[in-house]
Amino acid sequence: MFDSATNPVKGNRWWLTAEDPSQYLAASINLLEALNNPSPHTYCHFSFAHPSHQDGSCNGLQHYAALGRDSVRGFVHVNVIAL
Known part of the structure; x- marks a missing residue:
């Protein structure tokens, strides 16, 4: 999943096997950005672009x-x- 988020074109392209590939890729990128956030205390203020x-x-x-x-x-x- 993280490989797809960091290198969607030249990576293993696992996101293409999802039911909705573009939605999966967007969610993967958002999750990776949240996990790479330097301060865990700001997770509640992290803005996801993915609709809920x-x-x-x-x-x-x-x-x-x-x-x-x-x-x-x-x-x-x-x-x-x-x-």
Whole structure:
């Protein structure tokens, strides 16, 4: 995986065997960047370019958004209010 992330064209090109090769390569590169981050205390501030899909229509995320009164972003992402 790390070989694919560091040398995707001339390496062993393992990422090409994935179900979605471009998505796998992007996730591999992001993971390698996070692991190579010099300060482990900044992992929570590391920004991944890879999208994370979640359905917040029927779960506890709606409750957390309501409890936190997160009307800026939270309500929209968990379908409490429409866009």
